[in-house]
Amino acid sequence: MATAVANGGAAATTRVMSVYSEVQTSRLNHNLPLPSVLRAPFALLDGPPSSAAGNPAEIANLFPHLFAQPSANLAPAHSSATPTHSLKVGVVLSGGQAPGGHNVISGIFDYLQHKAPGSTVYGFKGGPAGIMKCKYVQLTPDFVYPFRNQGGFDMICSGRDKIETPQQFKEAEDTALKLDLDGLVVIGGDDSNTNACLLAEYFRSKNIKTRVIGCPKTIDGDLKCKEVPASFGFDTACKIYSEMIGNVMVDARSTGKYYHFVRLMGRAASHITLECALQTHPNIAIIGEEVAAKKQTLKNVTDYITDIICKRAELGYNYGVILIPEGLIDFIPEVQTLIAELNEILAHDVVDEAGVWKQKLQPQCQQLFEFLPQAIQEQLLLERDPHGNVQVAKIETEKMLISMVETELEKRKAEGKYAGHFKGQSHFFGYEGRCGMPTNFDANYCYALGYAAGALLHCGKTGLISSVGNLCAPVEEWTVGGTALTSLMDVERRHGKFKPVIKKAMVELDGAPFKKFASMRDEWAIKNRYISPGPIQFMGPGANDVNHTLLLELGAVQA
């Protein structure tokens, strides 16, 4: 069932001695198609001067050298237009894992091998800290090979450090100079791409030749815009979660006695939950952005779930599947208020067993606190982070909701309004999805992103994010270019200073994916329209499907 992976190189990788499964091995040798514009001689065509997503004056102040630079697109050209000189390029993975990261690196590597012979690629180890400490490995064909089309970030690993202080920028500069870097590719989320742009600006301001290109990574799906229609990893992660959800749905229908509450990774935005809902048709899916927009309370959410459970019981269904975004309670204003008050009280007062301390809470917060299940109350009071703050992230929202729904159902039963049976089962799908082998879509998309990053550097660009578009068409027809990172930015006021940010792309309540979901959820709630997507296939039917969010956002097809 498993074969050893050949390794001709001396460079030590964590995978050199590994044994690979048959699927892993077959993916190693899977050929990656390229957009046709990347397969032939091309030229880079600049667009018009760009602006910013908001507060252009402030962005211009923060990025005096880069602001207003055009985005650019690759177009077929005579071979004389394509550069051929060799480059020294560094690459770094930043932040949490997303399926396909290795393919971005493979894409950069292959571009330089094919189009800029004699080039050198350095992989910075352990994220941005690797740049600052000049910890790197030089990539070779043998080193890169075992990671092709494989999940994980373990080729060079990632990290969550940021290059922020003048000292840290100086360290990055030292590394750039030491390695004589022509370019650096930063593979990361919104923060990392903002950081990439700051670094591009810094190098430009110091007249250092090192150019910086970003690549859009995050399973959360919240780094996207018109020019960058998707972040990589979202497709694979959603399909892995949807496989599991589909299986649980068939189990729910077969067993007929459990309500499965499935919490899905994704704190800041609910794209994953929405996409999984579109793939699987659960009875209920809670979208954080809607909860926030409607200023719903925890009681509202509980009642919404309970109402549907009661209706289903009347129809004879005492089972169901409910999807919940990990970040749900971050979207509920009253919970935020409670947490803030708790942090204040816990910092200064003694929590007495008799509960006198609770009188320090505002009446509404007190009411909410009493509404919470006892286990959650205790967790809030006892488990605190090193700063003494309540650990919201540790709350198992799915278990909390099960408990609250249970209480509400008991109340209704006593009132004669509910005669069903309720048993909740909790699930959290998170780590399972961040490092799966990338789907064909993510594998191709990442390879193109990396190849494009190489092309942008080769053409002397900096401060752009690699942009591959027309993603619902066959790969050959994908468009390739780079978008000015400053054009995606706005500012936020933090500690009295303007800070540039690429605003997270939240679920748009008037966007096509949410509207599609909203138009169908009442039917899904009462009738059972479960879909089981099954395991991700690399060959055969469904293997090249694009996810619903992308399809709907690009308006290509009605899913």
Next chain:
Amino acid sequence: MATAVANGGAAATTRVMSVYSEVQTSRLNHNLPLPSVLRAPFALLDGPPSSAAGNPAEIANLFPHLFAQPSANLAPAHSSATPTHSLKVGVVLSGGQAPGGHNVISGIFDYLQHKAPGSTVYGFKGGPAGIMKCKYVQLTPDFVYPFRNQGGFDMICSGRDKIETPQQFKEAEDTALKLDLDGLVVIGGDDSNTNACLLAEYFRSKNIKTRVIGCPKTIDGDLKCKEVPASFGFDTACKIYSEMIGNVMVDARSTGKYYHFVRLMGRAASHITLECALQTHPNIAIIGEEVAAKKQTLKNVTDYITDIICKRAELGYNYGVILIPEGLIDFIPEVQTLIAELNEILAHDVVDEAGVWKQKLQPQCQQLFEFLPQAIQEQLLLERDPHGNVQVAKIETEKMLISMVETELEKRKAEGKYAGHFKGQSHFFGYEGRCGMPTNFDANYCYALGYAAGALLHCGKTGLISSVGNLCAPVEEWTVGGTALTSLMDVERRHGKFKPVIKKAMVELDGAPFKKFASMRDEWAIKNRYISPGPIQFMGPGANDVNHTLLLELGAVQA
């Protein structure tokens, strides 16, 4: 991404109106191969008289009509030897879901359609209760079609009722007579097959023509013997869990800071944990049968895990993956003693907050109780079943172990024996695996089991379990027959009476799968030999692989 499934029949199924994913649709039309002996005229050849797995005299007493009957094998024969008369057959699913159940039913149905034209098949709804209450649906091609190669048991659903009392046997008799049943196929685990044999004996003793054939179902893998080399569903469930484990492993290696404690379904035996370990090479896998054989305590298990974590920290690895069977604590004698004492005390005494009640525990039990994490102590005392008993099944063993390991590591850190970082992440993989779409192996195996059950009934057999062998060879070469259920039985003394049981097949510590695991685990513990099996493929490399347990037990290949 989804297409509607055609439904020509009037019979209402829960799937009629469903929308199917592309993978589901493609599996619907996937052609199932048959063992060559089932594709041509055959005869059934009886073997020698059989005995019992133990206490043959008692088994003979319990099954006077069936005891000693021979097992039988299908062999090619002249077409005149093969029966052609039509039959009326019932089929029932019993107990927990396992991938492939629908294919067993499809196999029975297709056998009768092809070899016994004019036959009728009734699907009893909701398990054995459906037999007793005569609740059934008549199967038609249109009714069966949407379930081919699909996961779940929702075609006719299952149940956990048993046919035990004289009244219940009478009800089954009434149904058999009312529907004029020639045969009944019981698809279930060890208990259900024992029950099937009791029913076969009962019908025979009353001169009722209804014959009963069993089929081996359970993801737990604990219903198997020489003649029945595997229970269906085990292959698929293990591959689904292994996909997730492999993903978590790549995440662990990429992130470098988490120990993932993965609890795997399977209370009675640890086959699933062992198979997943062979597929993925975790740093640690605890096998319940070994813990029991070595009479290990919870402290022993904690120390074993902690020792490896300390060794890994010295090597610079502060991450890892640990597999734990769901039933672990059932294998630890001291825990059983503690539970028994707790149940006794809780039934009669008041649990005072000061903890005076603890003095009623034997010293060893008191020590164990104090060793347990506080959350588990509280759970044991507070959450009790309707009979007032402690709910062992509700204990989240993986969280308990994380907490105990944490405490032990803190102790060692204070003693200067450990300088690493430890963060535990808990997972439970269970419901995700019971209803996945069956692998090619399970799809084929189940179809052959069902087809064989049809053939056994057609040849007038009763009290046999459908037996398909030579499973590591191509499907054409699989052997087909039926094994006398009485030959698999022993007796247990319960409530002063002998009760027939098919003994659960536990992990054999001198069996090939465990020996293979034991020979490699020290290396896996320290070096990282993770394998990521990836998602189950229905086409291409790996799609037809057999699991390690089966390969090793059949001695066909060194995995």
